[in-house]
Amino acid sequence: AQTVTQSQPEMSVQEAETVTLSCTYDTSESDYYLFWYKQPPSRQMILVIRQEAYKQQNATENRFSVNFQKAAKSFSLKISDSQLGDAAMYFCAYSDNNDMRFGAGTRLTVKP
Amino acid sequence: EAGVAQSPRYKIIEKRQSVAFWCNPISGHATLYWYQQILGQGPKLLIQFQNNGVVDDSQLPKDRFSAERLKGVDSTLKIQPAKLEDSAVYLCASSSWTGGPEAFFGQGTRLTVV
Numbered sequence: 001a002q003t004v005t006q007s008q009p010e011m012s013v014q015e016a017e018t019v020t021l022s023c024t025y026d027t028s029e030s031d032y033y034l035f036w037y038k039q040p041p042s043r044q045m046i047l048v049i050r051q052e053a054y055k056q057q058n059a060t061e062n063r064f065s066v067n068f069q070k071a072a073k074s075f076s077l078k079i080s081d082s083q084l085g086d087a088a089m090y091f092c093a094y095s096d097n098n099d100m101r102f103g104a105g106t107r108l109t110v111k112p
Numbered sequence: 113e114a115g116v117a118q119s120p121r122y123k124i125i126e127k128r129q130s131v132a133f134w135c136n137p138i139s140g141h142a143t144l145y146w147y148q149q150i151l152g153q154g155p156k157l158l159i160q161f162q163n164n165g166v167v168d169d170s171q172l173p174k175d176r177f178s179a180e181r182l183k184g185v186d187s188t189l190k191i192q193p194a195k196l197e198d199s200a201v202y203l204c205a206s207s208s209w210t211g212g213p214e215a216f217f218g219q220g221t222r223l224t225v226v
Binding site for chain 1: 167
């Protein structure tokens with residue numbers, strides 16, 4: 001079964017600085033998608049960014065970008081110019097034709 | 113476009129009682145997921161539907177949990193009888209096809225079993 005591992009239970013960043021959240025996954029599939037979701041205290045899961053495995057170019061959404069290393073099965077999220085509103089749980093997720101699996105999450109704190 | 117609707121938002125029950133959660137996915141989304149999220153953990157997939165057929169229910173505790181998706185639209189997740197360890201947030205999500213675009217989530221139902 002596919003597994004998703006987030007090795008950083010908690011991370012902290014100063015407002016306006018940059019932080020990188022790590023994620024690794026295990027799969028034997030060649031075609032799949034990877035996602036980063038944000039879950040604020042309201043618990044609504046919000047999609048931050050998505051990466052298709054067949055694309056070599058790393059996805060970017062405004063202040064959010066990923067470093068996708070397919071051979072290493074690594075998918076990290078970089079948040080630039082961190083804002084107070086970025087504070088939340090961040091989940092890495094993997095999806096293929098079978099199902100969608102999540103990592104354990106990283107709690108991000110943003111210090112003013 | 114309306115999002116994924118879930119009800120109720122909160123539920124408190126005593127152990128051994130039964131409870132049901134309802135989910136209405138985004139219109140046209142064929143894939144529907146139910147996740148269990150225990151406090152401090154990531155969502156754990158309980159069951160996945162493609163239209164009204166079950167794709168994956170390998171992690172559903174079938175002795176007490178059941179789910180159905182009539183007519184391939186709304187879905188209901190039931191727990192009978194509930195145990196203390198079932199206390200969690202139950203998230204429903206939908207996507208337009210399996211393994212394709214992202215899943216869209218509802219706000220979840222927080223279940224407390226006392």
